[in-house]
Amino acid sequence: MASAGDDKREALLEAGIDLLAERPFSRITMNDIAQRSGVTKPMIYYYFGSKEGFYRGLARFVISSVREEVMRALRTDCTLRETFEHYSRMRLEYARMNPRRTKAIHRLFSDENIGEYIADLVEELEKFLDIWKPLFEEAAERGEIRPDTGCWLVLEMLNSTLTHFMMHELLGSSIPGKYEPDPEALVDLIFRGIESDGRST
Numbered sequence: 709m710a711s712a713g714d715d716k717r718e719a720l721l722e723a724g725i726d727l728l729a730e731r732p733f734s735r736i737t738m739n740d741i742a743q744r745s746g747v748t749k750p751m752i753y754y755y756f757g758s759k760e761g762f763y764r765g766l767a768r769f770v771i772s773s774v775r776e777e778v779m780r781a782l783r784t785d786c787t788l789r790e791t792f793e794h795y796s797r798m799r800l801e802y803a804r805m806n807p808r809r810t811k812a813i814h815r816l817f818s819d820e821n822i823g824e825y826i827a828d829l830v831e832e833l834e835k836f837l838d839i840w841k842p843l844f845e846e847a848a849e850r851g852e853i854r855p856d857t858g859c860w861l862v863l864e865m866l867n868s869t870l871t872h873f874m875m876h877e878l879l880g881s882s883i884p885g886k887y888e889p890d891p892e893a894l895v896d897l898i899f900r901g902i903e904s905d906g907r908s909t
Contacts, residue, residue: 716755721765721766724736725812726744727741728815729808729812732815732819733815734819738753770816774836775839777798777799777802781798782839784843787852788846788853789899793892793895795866796870800874800891814871854903854905866895866898870894
């Protein structure tokens with residue numbers, strides 16, 4: 709059972725995500741966070757020390773929540789291609805069902821200030837990569853992909869394109885290009901570059 713302190717800390721972080729959906733972090737004040745969360749302003753300093761500390765905590769919270777979503781989407785009973793397709797559909801569905809949270813996540817990682825804190829996030833990002841590494845290794849062992857496939861590079865390609873798809877879904881005409889997001893076509897394009905010789909078309 710979560711303690712009252714844990715509940716307050718999570719309420720502050722959820723308020724931060726909610727506010728990020730509306731405006732950049734630089735325009736969010738500690739008073740905004742306190743008012744939105746229903747937690748007193750001194751408690752923000754108690755849990756996070758400063759606004760910068762809150763930003764770091766928020767980034768970790770976001771990465772952790774994304775990692776949990778990925779864990780729910782991953783499947784070990786199918787090919788890597790099928791896992792990618794399932795993951796891509798899940799990401800798009802999540803964006804449709806959670807538009808404000810998706811906007812907040814996008815704003816966080818497109819924030820020019822993220823570079824100041826990225827060193828603090830390396831461990832969290834490595835945990836995200838560790839989820840995928842075994843799936844890539846198994847796919848290479850069974851001849852589905854080339855042994856020299858770069859796990860991180862492929863994930864960067866997949867996730868950056870999915871992010872564009874998601875923002876297109878959420879913002880519509882404000883993003884150039886009119887098309888329906890197609891997870892299967894995206895995965896097919898990626899696999900043209902990483903399929904092993906024995907499976908390429």
